Amino acid sequence: MRPRAIVFDAYGTLFDVRAVVLEGIFPIDPDHDTLLQLWRQRQLEYTWLLSLMDRYEDFWNVTQSALQSSCRQLHIELSASQCNALLRAYLSLPIFPEVASALESLKRYPLAILSNGSPHMLSAAVGSSGLDSRITEVISVDTAKVYKPSPRAYALGVAALGLAAEDMLFVSSNWWDVWGAKTFGYRVCWCNRSGEAMECAPDFEVTSLDQIARRLTG
Amino acid sequence: MRPRAIVFDAYGTLFDVRAVVLEGIFPIDPDHDTLLQLWRQRQLEYTWLLSLMDRYEDFWNVTQSALQSSCRQLHIELSASQCNALLRAYLSLPIFPEVASALESLKRYPLAILSNGSPHMLSAAVGSSGLDSRITEVISVDTAKVYKPSPRAYALGVAALGLAAEDMLFVSSNWWDVWGAKTFGYRVCWCNRSGEAMECAPDFEVTSLDQIARRLTG
Numbered sequence: 001m002r003p004r005a006i007v008f009d010a011y012g013t014l015f016d017v018r019a020v021v022l023e024g025i026f027p028i029d030p031d032h033d034t035l036l037q038l039w040r041q042r043q044l045e046y047t048w049l050l051s052l053m054d055r056y057e058d059f060w061n062v063t064q065s066a067l068q069s070s071c072r073q074l075h076i077e078l079s080a081s082q083c084n085a086l087l088r089a090y091l092s093l094p095i096f097p098e099v100a101s102a103l104e105s106l107k108r109y110p111l112a113i114l115s116n117g118s119p120h121m122l123s124a125a126v127g128s129s130g131l132d133s134r135i136t137e138v139i140s141v142d143t144a145k146v147y148k149p150s151p152r153a154y155a156l157g158v159a160a161l162g163l164a165a166e167d168m169l170f171v172s173s174n175w176w177d178v179w180g181a182k183t184f185g186y187r188v189c190w191c192n193r194s195g196e197a198m199e200c201a202p203d204f205e206v207t208s209l210d211q212i213a214r215r216l217t218g
Numbered sequence: 219m220r221p222r223a224i225v226f227d228a229y230g231t232l233f234d235v236r237a238v239v240l241e242g243i244f245p246i247d248p249d250h251d252t253l254l255q256l257w258r259q260r261q262l263e264y265t266w267l268l269s270l271m272d273r274y275e276d277f278w279n280v281t282q283s284a285l286q287s288s289c290r291q292l293h294i295e296l297s298a299s300q301c302n303a304l305l306r307a308y309l310s311l312p313i314f315p316e317v318a319s320a321l322e323s324l325k326r327y328p329l330a331i332l333s334n335g336s337p338h339m340l341s342a343a344v345g346s347s348g349l350d351s352r353i354t355e356v357i358s359v360d361t362a363k364v365y366k367p368s369p370r371a372y373a374l375g376v377a378a379l380g381l382a383a384e385d386m387l388f389v390s391s392n393w394w395d396v397w398g399a400k401t402f403g404y405r406v407c408w409c410n411r412s413g414e415a416m417e418c419a420p421d422f423e424v425t426s427l428d429q430i431a432r433r434l435t436g
Contacts, residue, residue, distance in 0.1 A: 046417075048266040049394050052368050053401050065417050072415035150270050176267050183271045197290035199264075199283050 002216055003187060006106060007157045008135075009172035010115035013191060013209075015093035015125055035076055042066035044176075047116055047147035056145040058118040063090060090117075091124035095131065096193075102209035103134040106216075112137035114157045114170070116147050137161060149180020157186075169203075171212065178202050189215070220434055221405060224324060225375045226353075227390035228333035231409060231427075233311035233343055253294055260284035262394075265334055265365035274363040276336040281308060308335075309342035313349065314411075320427035321352040324434075330355035332375045332388075334365050355379060367398020375404075387421075389430065396420050407433070 011017050018036055043066040050057060057065075064087055071078055078086070103111060111134055115122055119140045126132050139160050141153040148154065158165050170186035172178050178190040179200040190202035191209055204215055229235050236254055261284040268275060275283075282305055289296055296304070321329060329352055333340055337358045344350050357378045359371040366372065376383050388404035390396050396408040397418040408420035409427055422433055 045266075045394065048263075048270060049367055049397065052266060052269055052365075053398055054369060055401065069415050069417055147270075149267055151272060176263065179267065180271055183273065197287050199287055 003109065003169035004163050004167045005110040005112060005161050006169045006171060006212075007112045007114050007139075007161070007186070009170075009174060009177050010113050010117055010122060010125070011093075011174075013171060013173040014095055014099050014113070014131065015129070016096050017090075017093060019094055035070055035074055038070040038073060039067050042070050051147045051150055056147075058142055059116050060087075060090075060118050060121055063087060090121055092128040093125050095129045096209065098208050098210040099129075099131070102212060103131070105210065105213035107134070110137070110161065111135050112139060112157065112161060114139045114141075114148075114154070116141050116153075118142050148177055149183070151184050154181055154184035154186065169212075169216070171209070175200075221327065221387035222381050222385045223328040223330060223379050224387045224389060224430075225330045225332050225357075225379070225404070227388075227392060227395050228331050228335055228340065228343070229311075229392075231389060231391040232313055232317050232331070232349065233347070234314050235308075235311060237312055253288055253292055256288040256291060257285050260288050269365045269368055274365075276360055277334050278305075278308075278336050278339055281305060308339055310346040311343050313347045314427065316426050316428040317347075317349070320430060321349070323428065323431035325352070328355070328379065329353050330357060330375065330379060332357045332359075332366075332372070332378075334359050334371075336360050366395055367401070369402050372399055372402035372404065387430075387434070389427070393418075 008014055017040060043063050046062045046066050050062070067083060067086060113122065113126070113135055117140055119142055122138050122140055126135060126138055137160050139156050141147055141156065144152045144156055146152050157168065161168065165185035166187060168186055169189055170181040171189045171191060172181065173191040173193055175196050175198040178188050179198060182188045182200050182202060188202040189212055190205045192205050192207060206212060206215065226232055235258060261281050264280045264284050268280070285301060285304060331340065331344070331353055335358055337360055340356050340358055344353060344356055355378050357374050359365055359374065362370045362374055364370050375386065379386065383403035384405060386404055387407055388399040389407045389409060390399065391409040391411050393408070393414050393416040396406050397416065400406045400418050400420060406420040407430060408423045410423050410425060424430060424433065
């Protein structure tokens, strides 16, 4: 059964968080790969921990705090301008290579984004990548002041699109987001780019976003 | 000002989760160290994610699911008996070398444990380590059906000991637990065994539990 709309996660699903940062700002070396991994991990951990503590700080602040503590942890000293350059990379992230053609092949569906990103971060990244012509709704968890996988975050997609969760397809590359969206009630496609394992079974799994259109018509 | 009671985290603070598993069950090799790290990370992630999704599974089930998905992720095949042996290690974990003398030096205070562990896991580990003669209250988050750092989990210490959070000292080696306890309102000591970095400032920091008594009298 075809969904009535498709809702995408942003970071790691449409936008390649790891590629951009390595290009241009830092030369590629093992330290910086370690930094990128720890930064992303802390960023996610901070969203979960803050939400569990009933606290909220927007994703820009979380991303900045995570970068700072990762640098301290790894004894990497960055100047204020290097820190700012890394943070600002979130405003113009590259999309994965197949994203434009994948969205073209899905243009019969209303396409939305539901992301942890703050409204400012999302509007900058969506605009700079040219996705604004394809995406009809950009939904930030900032409205609910709680991060995924809280049901209050996923409920924003239902409210914004006016559709039941089970009538929409939620697409994410993040295993924990797939688990959360499935638990909430969406139909879920896991774009499992790196062959990860997890507990929850999505409705279907792809390795690249351009496989979705065929799965929906097949 | 001296606290009226001291509340300890269990895993990673009193009990050495990583030492036991490497001894006896597996020979030490890089794969198994990677497995231990991923297992612990997934175990924590599952507690946070389940809590955020308003779901609860007890810590035994979480620990088992985390082990299984970590093995799948790393393409490590364990027999059912090897899996069971790893899980059962949680029932008789070794304590860190300084724990017995540290608790002896703190015996003037009521000493409690507040842990994510299920009641069965905690009573087995506390009994097998001989800590039951020192610890007057063993509190499991299982009563609240939500994991740390939810305030509902930390509130169990207040209820069990009948003291205000700010009149107690909460001791943990886990940075996210230090952050959660401090946010809840406890006075907090971070036993930072491995020189980690984080955002939140504890009331004081030690590198080993036997430094606490002196800090309280000094």
